[in-house]
Amino acid sequence: MRIPELVFDKEGENLYHIYLFFIEDKWWCFGHSAHYLSMIYPQLEAVNAKSEGPAESIPCVYVPERYLVNLTDRYDTLVSDTCLQVSPPPAVYSYRKEYDNWCTQLTVC
Numbered sequence: 001m002r003i004p005e006l007v008f009d010k011e012g013e014n015l016y017h018i019y020l021f022f023i024e025d026k027w028w029c030f031g032h033s034a035h036y037l038s039m040i041y042p043q044l045e046a047v048n049a050k051s052e053g054p055a056e057s058i059p060c061v062y063v064p065e066r067y068l069v070n071l072t073d074r075y076d077t078l079v080s081d082t083c084l085q086v087s088p089p090p091a092v093y094s095y096r097k098e099y100d101n102w103c104t105q106l107t108v109c
Helices: 005-012 031-040 065-074 096-104
Strands: 018-023 026-030 046-050 057-063 076-079 084-087
Touching: 005 018, 005 031, 005 057, 018 031, 026 031, 031 046, 031 057, 031 096, 057 065, 065 084
Parallel strands: none
Antiparallel strands: 018 026, 018 084, 026 057, 046 057, 076 084
């Protein structure tokens, strides 16, 4: 999968949101967004994806439509031409300090 540069732009400054990107006919989360989403839906598998861009790998989660619908129904969502921005509850992003430990536990695909 080719990860768009926009992912790195959004996730480089992301502290409080879940960004979802439509890539190759599927919805994906990356970086902190993937971490936050994995706390809301622990059954979704997170992996480290190899990128062609500036970073060697970045955590990602594939988001099936049934989870996407539930997520956007439960939390404030902004829709743009480039991505969806979901505002999770503060309890989720309060765990962002654990991001590095979470990343080390992921497999690389």
